[in-house]
Amino acid sequence: MNVNVIEASRLGKRYGRTWALRECTVAVPAGHVTALVGPNGAGKTTLLNLAAGLASPSAGAVSVLGGLAAGSRAALDGIAFVAQDTPVYKNLSAADMLHLTATLNRRFDKPYARARLAELGIPLDRRAGKLSGGQRAQLALTVALARRPTLLILDEPVSMLDPIARHDFMATVMIAAAADGVSVVLSSHVLSDLERVADYLILLSRGQVQVAGQVDDVLASHRMLTGPAAEAGTYTQRPVVSARRGAAQAHLLVRATAGDPVPPGWEAHPVGLEELALAYLREPGAAALPGPARSRQAEPSEVIR
Amino acid sequence: MTAPTMPARPGEDARLRPLPLRRMAWADWRQHRAALGAVAAFLGAFTVYLWLTGLQMHHAEATYCHPASSIACSINFTGKYGETVIVVSIALQAVPALIGAFTGAPLLGRELETGTYQYAWTQGIGRLRWTVGKLVPLAVAVTAAAGAFTVLLSWYNQPFVAAGYVTLFSPRVFGLLGVAFAAWTLAAFAIGVLAGMVIRRAVPAIAATLAVYAGLAFTTGLWLREHYITPLVTSNPNLPGSAWVISGWYTKGGAFAFGDSYSGLASAVTRLCGAGGGSVVHVHGGVEHVLDVSQCLAQHGYTQWTSYQPASRFWPFQWIEGGWLLALSILLLAATIWLVRRRAT
Numbered sequence: 279m280n281v282n283v284i285e286a287s288r289l290g291k292r293y294g295r296t297w298a299l300r301e302c303t304v305a306v307p308a309g310h311v312t313a314l315v316g317p318n319g320a321g322k323t324t325l326l327n328l329a330a331g332l333a334s335p336s337a338g339a340v341s342v343l344g345g346l347a348a349g350s351r352a353a354l355d356g357i358a359f360v361a362q363d364t365p366v367y368k369n370l371s372a373a374d375m376l377h378l379t380a381t382l383n384r385r386f387d388k389p390y391a392r393a394r395l396a397e398l399g400i401p402l403d404r405r406a407g408k409l410s411g412g413q414r415a416q417l418a419l420t421v422a423l424a425r426r427p428t429l430l431i432l433d434e435p436v437s438m439l440d441p442i443a444r445h446d447f448m449a450t451v452m453i454a455a456a457a458d459g460v461s462v463v464l465s466s467h468v469l470s471d472l473e474r475v476a477d478y479l480i481l482l483s484r485g486q487v488q489v490a491g492q493v494d495d496v497l498a499s500h501r502m503l504t505g506p507a508a509e510a511g512t513y514t515q516r517p518v519v520s521a522r523r524g525a526a527q528a529h530l531l532v533r534a535t536a537g538d539p540v541p542p543g544w545e546a547h548p549v550g551l552e553e554l555a556l557a558y559l560r561e562p563g564a565a566a567l568p569g570p571a572r573s574r575q576a577e578p579s580e581v582i583r
Numbered sequence: 584m585t586a587p588t589m590p591a592r593p594g595e596d597a598r599l600r601p602l603p604l605r606r607m608a609w610a611d612w613r614q615h616r617a618a619l620g621a622v623a624a625f626l627g628a629f630t631v632y633l634w635l636t637g638l639q640m641h642h643a644e645a646t647y648c649h650p651a652s653s654i655a656c657s658i659n660f661t662g663k664y665g666e667t668v669i670v671v672s673i674a675l676q677a678v679p680a681l682i683g684a685f686t687g688a689p690l691l692g693r694e695l696e697t698g699t700y701q702y703a704w705t706q707g708i709g710r711l712r713w714t715v716g717k718l719v720p721l722a723v724a725v726t727a728a729a730g731a732f733t734v735l736l737s738w739y740n741q742p743f744v745a746a747g748y749v750t751l752f753s754p755r756v757f758g759l760l761g762v763a764f765a766a767w768t769l770a771a772f773a774i775g776v777l778a779g780m781v782i783r784r785a786v787p788a789i790a791a792t793l794a795v796y797a798g799l800a801f802t803t804g805l806w807l808r809e810h811y812i813t814p815l816v817t818s819n820p821n822l823p824g825s826a827w828v829i830s831g832w833y834t835k836g837g838a839f840a841f842g843d844s845y846s847g848l849a850s851a852v853t854r855l856c857g858a859g860g861g862s863v864v865h866v867h868g869g870v871e872h873v874l875d876v877s878q879c880l881a882q883h884g885y886t887q888w889t890s891y892q893p894a895s896r897f898w899p900f901q902w903i904e905g906g907w908l909l910a911l912s913i914l915l916l917a918a919t920i921w922l923v924r925r926r927a928t
Binding site: 363418 | 599602606613698701702
């Protein structure tokens, strides 16, 4: 079985006259921790809000959890959403937040939530407004995970956290994904936040998907070629994503595997995820969907109907 | 690829029963008990004050005001408490607005302001049920509190009404009696909820609610209310004091002569009855007769007409006002729910 937890088809969202997201076609497969990466204004939050059912599309369509309408009863039941800045009711205690969420949902694993807060050293009677930013984020995450969702959506969850809180937060996400099989989608404009956690990458730029695929596949299908700057323009064997020219040497990020031939006088290196993402983000016109171009299919064959 | 089981399927939406609305009870109480407590404390403080001063007034009225026209009554009752009761009743006009604005406007305004709506509207209960489950119980609660408070208000106003100091239709009193007070509170709440949804911030929404409420209340009191039922018209100049006089005019020979506005009346009186103004001295057979204006005008063949609302229409008026305010409130709450449903963040 091979389903998509989020599937958008020519999805668009307009606020007034401005399109926050336009013609976005993307599929997020189940069973992964997916990093949704893109610069500010790429439409990440808009896409996630649409998937969570908070916003409704101006154009196109978005379905979740294998074909459910975003925002429908079953979709809400199966998706836990933690919005940017991890909003919680500041005047409620941690225990109140747990109880509130339990009353508003069909499932809520209170023993799990209590145990996790105890592990994190967050007192149950402390008001959320008195918690540190990291603790508040952990509270929001705990509340979301205790709903036992099929899909956990986290919008820029760690952008406001210090490095230690960031690490702890990601550790929780990792454990949940590994132990409970929760599909996770996290967004960030900083890839390094997500690099160690995510095994699926979607690079979004101006609402367009530039790269989508499993991290290993993406890395295996790209090479950094280093060679004489004068010959940089003559390389045509494989598609060039970006070219950086120095005085003597040029660095070309190309779509090539380890088996592809390297021109004489050039060296091929494997590429890191951050390096790769930066190269794509610098070239908004470049697109590689090594997945292979899964989301470009007109007929989304992976949806189980 | 790992393929976890997917519990949700397209057909499952119909099979998944909606969560019952009573699930909202805990959230309502936990998140709004402070506001409801503040309303109770606010009304409680008023209650203590009105109860203490009301007892004195009732005692004074019972002691000195039988008959109500006695000098003792005007010294010890109307003279002593008249100004206080005017100030108090003016202050009470603001109570529905304050209750409605401070409970209604932050309800959605604060959620939208702090971003917690992103939590609330993505829970399994769904945003529609969440909204209905918040709005309806709170609307009922503030309306019921206001309704209970009205019992005290009518007791407080009763001696002045009994002494003929104020009519039931007086703009100061009408909104504090019957069903109007509770209806105005509900309307203020509904205005506040919608303002919070539209403005998305609590404090500006409170300010907007108070402004809109004031506009609506003044429009109703000064212009709308007198048209609820077509006024009665009489040529009898001796109307009971409890009647609400809407307008007056004079006719001669069946045709309209002039209105009872000051300018219209003054010029007619000056022309017909001399420059005396309020009363004229008429010499007849060596005896001076003091005539008032209406007698003078009657002598010249003018008939005075008055349109008025009789006191017996107090309750029909209350139900009409309560009815349209209820309808307005339901409309505003429905509009709010509609906006929540279709709101694009």
